[in-house]
Amino acid sequence: MAQKTDTRSSILQATLELIAEKGFHGSPTSMIADRAGISVGTIYCHFKTKDELIHALHEELEGKRRTVILKGYSEDLPFGERYFHLCRNTYHYLMENPLEFRFMEQYSYSPYGVCNLRQKLDSYVEPFHALFKLGIEQQIIKKLPLMLLFDLTFGPMINAIMDHNLGLLTLEEALIEEAIGATWDAVRR
Amino acid sequence: MAQKTDTRSSILQATLELIAEKGFHGSPTSMIADRAGISVGTIYCHFKTKDELIHALHEELEGKRRTVILKGYSEDLPFGERYFHLCRNTYHYLMENPLEFRFMEQYSYSPYGVCNLRQKLDSYVEPFHALFKLGIEQQIIKKLPLMLLFDLTFGPMINAIMDHNLGLLTLEEALIEEAIGATWDAVRR
Amino acid sequence: MAQKTDTRSSILQATLELIAEKGFHGSPTSMIADRAGISVGTIYCHFKTKDELIHALHEELEGKRRTVILKGYSEDLPFGERYFHLCRNTYHYLMENPLEFRFMEQYSYSPYGVCNLRQKLDSYVEPFHALFKLGIEQQIIKKLPLMLLFDLTFGPMINAIMDHNLGLLTLEEALIEEAIGATWDAVRR
Amino acid sequence: MAQKTDTRSSILQATLELIAEKGFHGSPTSMIADRAGISVGTIYCHFKTKDELIHALHEELEGKRRTVILKGYSEDLPFGERYFHLCRNTYHYLMENPLEFRFMEQYSYSPYGVCNLRQKLDSYVEPFHALFKLGIEQQIIKKLPLMLLFDLTFGPMINAIMDHNLGLLTLEEALIEEAIGATWDAVRR
DNA sequence: AATGAATGAGCTTTCATTCAT
DNA sequence: CATGAATGAAAGCTCATTCAT
Helix, strand or coil: CHHHHHHHHHHHHHHHHHHHHHCHHHCCHHHHHHHHCCCHHHHHHHCCCHHHHHHHHHHHHHHHHHHHHCCCCCCCCCHHHHHHHHHHHHHHHHHHCHHHHHHHHHHHCCCCCCCCHHHHHHHCCHHHHHHHHHHHHCCCECCCCHHHHHHHHHHHHHHHHHHHHCCCCCCCHHHHHHHHHHHHHHHEC | CHHHHHHHHHHHHHHHHHHHHHCHHHCCHHHHHHHHCCCHHHHHHHCCCHHHHHHHHHHHHHHHHHHHHCCCCCCCCCHHHHHHHHHHHHHHHHHHCHHHHHHHHHHHCCCCCCCCHHHHHHCCCHHHHHHHHHHHHCCCECCCCHHHHHHHHHHHHHHHHHHHHCCCCCCCHHHHHHHHHHHHHHHEC | CHHHHHHHHHHHHHHHHHHHHHCHHHCCHHHHHHHHCCCHHHHHHHCCCHHHHHHHHHHHHHHHHHHHHCCCCCCCCCHHHHHHHHHHHHHHHHHHCHHHHHHHHHHHCCCCCCCCHHHHHHCCCHHHHHHHHHHHHCCCECCCCHHHHHHHHHHHHHHHHHHHHCCCCCCCHHHHHHHHHHHHHHHEC | CHHHHHHHHHHHHHHHHHHHHHCHHHCCHHHHHHHHCCCHHHHHHHCCCHHHHHHHHHHHHHHHHHHHHCCCCCCCCCHHHHHHHHHHHHHHHHHHCHHHHHHHHHHHCCCCCCCCHHHHHHHCCHHHHHHHHHHHHCCCECCCCHHHHHHHHHHHHHHHHHHHHCCCCCCCHHHHHHHHHHHHHHHEC
C-alpha cells in the first residue's frame, strides 16, 4: 500500500528527471524503469500508456504549482503589490524547481501540450485574470487584450529564467524585482 | 548543378513543412523524401545525417531572417523609432512565415537547439545589441543586463505571435504597435 | 471446501465464456480473473499454468458431453434408430451449448488440441464404435475404415452447426432429421 | 526487381511453413524473417502489418486453389461424374499441399477467417453451386439447403484429410473414391 | 548524383507467472 | 487459500542509415 504509492512516485520522479534532462525521445520506458529502480512492466501497472504517464506527471506538477504561486496572496494588498507578489512567487517557484521548469518547456512545445507554456502558467491562476480585469476597470492597467497582458508578464519571466538556467543571466533577488518592475511598466498605464 | 541546388532546396522545403506540421518525430526521412519528390537515399547525398539536415535548415532560416529584419533600418532614425522599426520588422517576418516560426519553436525546445528561441532572434541581429548599449549610455534605456532587455522585448513578442497563431489573439497592425509600445515602456527609463 | 469448488468452477466458467467469445489470445489470465471475480494469483492456486487450466476445462466439458449424448440410449432400439438417437442427442447438445461448441472449435484447431474436433466427439462415445462395428458385421453399414465412418457422420454435423451459429443455415428439428438421414445414407449400405 | 519478387515470395513461403507448423502465435515476425533469410524490417517493406501478410498469403493460396480444383472440369460430363470430378480434384489438391491445408485450417478458425474452412472451399468454386442447383431441379439431388449440401460434401472430406495427415487413416485412391461415393449417397436422392 | 530494398537496433506494450503479505 | 504489485521475456513495429545498382 505504501508500496504502491512509493512505486508510482518513483516512476513519476524518474520521468521528470529524464525528460528534463533528455527530452521525451531520449527517455524510453526502459530508461525510466531503470532510473526508478523497477522493471519496465511495472510502469504499466500504474499507467496505461507512456502518454498517460506523461500527462499524469503534468497534472501533478500543475496542481503543485498552483498552490505555491498563491502562497501568501491576499486581495487586501494594494494593487501593484498584488502583481509583484504573484510574479515573485512564480519566479521563485520556477527557479527552485528547474526540473519542473524544463519539463514544462518540453511538454508545452510538444504534441502533448496543446497550447503553450505561458498559458500553462496562468490557466490555473485566476488571480491574475481577476487582477488584470480589475486593473483595466480602474484604469491602472493598459486597455489591452488579457492575452497580451499575460504575454507581457510571463514572456519575459520565462525567458529570463531560461537564460538564468543556461548561465546567461544571474537572477538575484534584486534583479528579479527589477524584472518584475519592468513588466509592471509594460502593463500599467 | 542547378539540379543539385533544386534537389537540396526541395529537401529543405519538405523538411520545413513537415516539421512545422508534425514535429520532428512525425517527420521520418521517408516522409521527407516523399514530399520532396525524391527517394530516401538522395537525402544522404546532400546531408550526412538527418540531424545535419535539420541543422542546415536552421542555419538557412537564420540567415534569411537576419536580412529581413534589418530591412529599411538606419542608424539615422531617432532612438525610439529604431526600436520600433526592428520590432515591427520582426513581428511582420514571424507572422508572415508561420512555418518558419513553428519550426524555430520546435527546434529551440529540443535537443537540437542548445539555447532558446529568444536567443535565436537576437543572436545575429547586432543592431539590437548596439541599440540597447547606446540606450543605456544615454540613459534612455533601463540599466539592466542586455539579456534581460532582450527577454523584455522578445518574450512578449514570441508569446503574442504564438497566441495569434493559435487563434487566441488577433494581432492587427494597431495592436502590434501597442504591444511594441508596452515592451518599450518595459525597457525604457 | 465448498469455497474451493466454487472458486474453481467460477474460473472454469469465466475461461469458457472468454475463450468462446474472444479466443485464446483475447483471454489473458488477468481478464479471466476479473470475470471470475477473483484475483490473478488465485488462478494459480487451482491450476499450475494457464495451459493446465485450459486442458482441465476441456476435460470437464468432454466428460459432461459424454453423459448427455448417451441420454436415453439403449441397445434395444432397432439399428437405424440407434444411429439417429446418438446423432440427435449430439446435435441438440452442441446447439444448446454454443459456448462449449465454440470453445471446442478453438481448442481443436490450436496447438492445445493435438487431434481434431471430430475425434473429440467420438473418442469417449464408444457406442458409436460399437454401432459401426456391428453394422459392418451385419452388412448394414458400408465396409469402410471406422475413421471414415466417423468423418461421414460428424463432419457434416459440425459444419452444419457452425453454419447455424453463423446464421447461414437454420437448423430446425425437421432439417436436423434430414441431415441425419443424409449421413445415414452416406454410411449405410 | 527480381529481387523484390523473390523476397516477397520467400516471406510468404516462410510464413506458410511456420504457421502450418506452429500456428499464428508460434510464428513471430522474427522467426518468419529468420526462416526467409531476411531481417525483420524487410517484412514491413512488403507488408504493412503482420495481419496484412497473413491475409495476403491467404488470398494467394485461395486463387491458386481455385484454378487447380477446376482443372479438367467440363459441364459436358454426366451429372454424377461432374460431382466426382470436382471432389477428386479437391481431395488431390488438399492432400498434395498439406502446408496449405494446415494453414487454411488455422486461418479459418481464427479471428482472421470470419467464416469456416468449408466455406473457403466452395466460396470461389461456383461450379459446385451450379451443380447442386441443377441437381435439385432435375431431382437428382436431395431438396436441402445449399449450405447443408456443402456440409455433407466438404465436412467428411476435410475431416478425412485431417485424419490422413494425422496418420489415423490412409487415403489411397480407392478409398478416396469410396469416400466420394459415400457423400454422393448423402446428397443424391 | 540518384535510387529504394534491405537492415537491425530500439521502441512501446503485453501477459503468464511469482511471491511477500 | 487468496491477494495483486511486480516481473521481464518477448512481441509487433518504426525508421535512420547503407549500398549495390
